[in-house]
Amino acid sequence: MSSVTSSCKEKRNYKFRIYPNKRQEHKLTSWLETCRIVYNSALADRKNHFIRTGNGLTRIAQQVILKTDKTKYPRIKEVHSQVTQEVLFRIERAFNNFFRRAKAGEKPGYPRYKGPGQYKTLTFTQFGDGLGASFKNSKLKLSKIGLVKIKLHREIHSKVKTCSIKREQSGKWYAILTVEESPVLYSPNRQSIGLDVGIKEFAVFSNGKKITNPKNLQRSERKLKTLQRNLSRKKKGSKNRAKARVKLARQHEKVRNQRQDFQHKLSTRLVWKYGTIVVEDLQIKNMVKNHRLAKNISDVGWGEFIAMLSYKAESAGRILAKVSPHGTTQECSRCGNVVPKDLSVRTHDCPYCGLVMDRDHNAAINILHRYKAS
Numbered sequence: 001m002s003s004v005t006s007s008c009k010e011k012r013n014y015k016f017r018i019y020p021n022k023r024q025e026h027k028l029t030s031w032l033e034t035c036r037i038v039y040n041s042a043l044a045d046r047k048n049h050f051i052r053t054g055n056g057l058t059r060i061a062q063q064v065i066l067k068t069d070k071t072k073y074p075r076i077k078e079v080h081s082q083v084t085q086e087v088l089f090r091i092e093r094a095f096n097n098f099f100r101r102a103k104a105g106e107k108p109g110y111p112r113y114k115g116p117g118q119y120k121t122l123t124f125t126q127f128g129d130g131l132g133a134s135f136k137n138s139k140l141k142l143s144k145i146g147l148v149k150i151k152l153h154r155e156i157h158s159k160v161k162t163c164s165i166k167r168e169q170s171g172k173w174y175a176i177l178t179v180e181e182s183p184v185l186y187s188p189n190r191q192s193i194g195l196d197v198g199i200k201e202f203a204v205f206s207n208g209k210k211i212t213n214p215k216n217l218q219r220s221e222r223k224l225k226t227l228q229r230n231l232s233r234k235k236k237g238s239k240n241r242a243k244a245r246v247k248l249a250r251q252h253e254k255v256r257n258q259r260q261d262f263q264h265k266l267s268t269r270l271v272w273k274y275g276t277i278v279v280e281d282l283q284i285k286n287m288v289k290n291h292r293l294a295k296n297i298s299d300v301g302w303g304e305f306i307a308m309l310s311y312k313a314e315s316a317g318r319i320l321a322k323v324s325p326h327g328t329t330q331e332c333s334r335c336g337n338v339v340p341k342d343l344s345v346r347t348h349d350c351p352y353c354g355l356v357m358d359r360d361h362n363a364a365i366n367i368l369h370r371y372k373a374s
């Protein structure tokens with residue numbers, strides 16, 4: 001399949017787990033705290049300056065202040081200069097957003113001070129050999145920190161622009177690499193497919209194929225439930241409860257990452273293979289407020305999946321079509337008659353034309369037909 005590259009570029013983030021050693025972790029944690037202090041003091045400077053003069057303080061002026069502070073406080077000097085300077089960009093963004101929203105007549109909250117532990121991300125604004133952050137020997141090289149082990153589970157095809165290091169609630173560390181990609185437009189493809197959320201499966205296609213959640217995700221979700229139960233059994237305020245809470249947070253993160261990984265791979269494959277992908281319109285569906293509980297639960301992950309499909313389809317020049325979900329399960333995909341069935345009925349068995357097939361498969365065909373008929 002050939003592809004064309006369009007000229008407009010779009011930003012995209014890739015998130016990878018990193019494994020800093022004890023010494024590196026200690027340093028990164030200390031940098032986060034330093035950046036928090038820089039952030040808070042820059043915020044205070046802006047406030048005070050405004051009270052005294054009635055004017056705002058620019059980022060350039062704040063950079064001069066930061067330079068003097070560096071000579072006074074050695075801990076600022078320990079942090080890579082790109083990283084501390086980026087803090088000032090963040091402050092600038094926060095204020096710009098504040099003023100933009102105030103101007104638009106909204107009531108935005110004034111930028112706030114960050115409490116201990118609330119500053120979670122360090123950003124190296126330049127990436128590449130000899131710059132603040134780069135790749136070296138399959139590791140992530142961070143200036144003043146050293147070589148950090150990184151798990152590159154996905155390929156990056158474009159040049160990395162910036163690198164952020166994030167500490168999650170669970171204590172795990174991640175590198176978020178931002179790239180600018182030229183969207184690759186795929187060549188035209190007349191193949192189309194309908195997708196339905198399965199009850200037992202993640203999705204069922206109009207060609208009859210079923211996609212189940214991968215085994216590792218299923219296992220992690222089961223474990224999540226066990227941990228939730230464990231937590232509720234622990235005494236309030238006890239040490240064991242605190243421990244159980246950390247365990248649960250870690251598991252939540254694991255499930256989230258595994259689900260995202262699975263959905264990324266599936267959506268990429270679908271957009272590559274089909275010119276048109278048809279799904280039910282979730283917004284209409286939520287308005288209908290049905291009592292199909294099992295289905296509503298799976299909708300949570302489904303919504304995120306549709307969002308992924310949507311941006312991937314757009315940047316590849318493919319079509320993601322949304323159709324009305326009304327009655328897609330009940331209608332017979334061969335003769336169009338309504339065959340009522342509740343959740344427990346797994347098979348579509350049409351008394352009018354004799355069609356017998358899996359209920360979700362029948363629904364997926366209806367979804368595809370709806371698009372073609374429109």
Ligand SMILES: [Zn+2]
Nearest residue numbers: 332335350353
């Ligand atoms: Zn029929």
